[in-house]
Amino acid sequence: MKVVIADKDSSKLIEMKQNLGSALATLEMDVGRAEDWIRLQKLVDGNFQGRLDFLFLNAGIQPSSRWEDTSSFQTIFDVNLFGVVHGISTFLPTIKATPDSAIVITGSKQGITNPPSNPAYNASKSAVKSIAEHLSYDLNDTTTNVHLLVPGWTFTGLGRSNAQSSGEKPAGAWTSEQVANYLVEKMTQNEFYIICPDNEVTEEMDAKRIAWAAQDLVRRRPPLSRWREEFKEEFSNWNAT
Structure with a gap:
């Protein structure tokens, strides 16, 4: 099995490459930049020779947003929404041509229940939900399945607060491994909405x-x-x- 991982954090890519070895190809990129997706497409084409079994669009940021600061909205939408749109646009022809393939798009409960305090993040994830739903509908007659992954409280770099900076997982949170296992379980059941619980919810x-x-x-x-x-x-x- 060959895997390509793209991330903006080069140090994480180096660490993953050391752990997984020659089976992994990596690319440092910004998912909000269309030209970076062209670079990723060339890397994927070179490794997979026109076949793509699994596409995981997982990039996300969660900075604060204020009504008076439109740049915060632009930054969040560039990554959370257009990272998904660019990914679909870039790889849809290849993955549709691959039998029994799958696309997983990461959403958020905040994009569904819409709690107060971060309108830009919530709106971006609400848009991602809508994009995933439409993609699933449009691919209904193909062999490519689409899934919307909605994690619960998960101990990752995105969700850590200053209180969690020590690296100790809070009792109420799931690990990334638990989310991955739940994702695989629900994918085998062909569920579109994969809404993860955690140790509190x-x-x-x-x-x-x-x-x-x-x-x-x-x-x-x-x-x-x-x-x-x-x-x-x-x-x-x-x-x-």
Whole structure:
């Protein structure tokens, strides 16, 4: 099996190359730059000779965003959204031509339930969800399966706070390995929405939170009602049933 990994962090690429050896090819790139995807396509073509069994579009950043700072929105969308769009555009012809292939796109629960505090990140992941859904629909008559991976609380570089900088995994978080195992399990069951629990949030809790968010629109409640003071008791009672 041959693998190509692209990342902006060259030190991580060197470490992975040392661990995996000749089976791995790496490329330092910025997923928000179209010209970097051309470089990656050449590397993939050279290693796989026109075959691509698995495409994992996983790049993401989560800096803060402010309404007064449009650059924060641009930066987040360049990576989180256009990294996915560029990846699909670049490799779709190759992966469609490969029998029994798969595309996994990483979303976020924040792109579904839309909690307050980071509108740019939430909006980017909501757009990613929509892109993945449309791609799945459009590829329905092919042998390429599409999956939307929605991790829970996972101990990674993206989600670490200063309190977690010591490197010790919080008890409530899953490891990356747990997420990967869950992903493989659900892919074998041909599920599109792969919404991961963690050690604090169960699948049932996720389902209730998603349903509540959808009901904001159905019931004409104010948006993000779950976090509004006037709805906190109602949500708590509903969530407990």
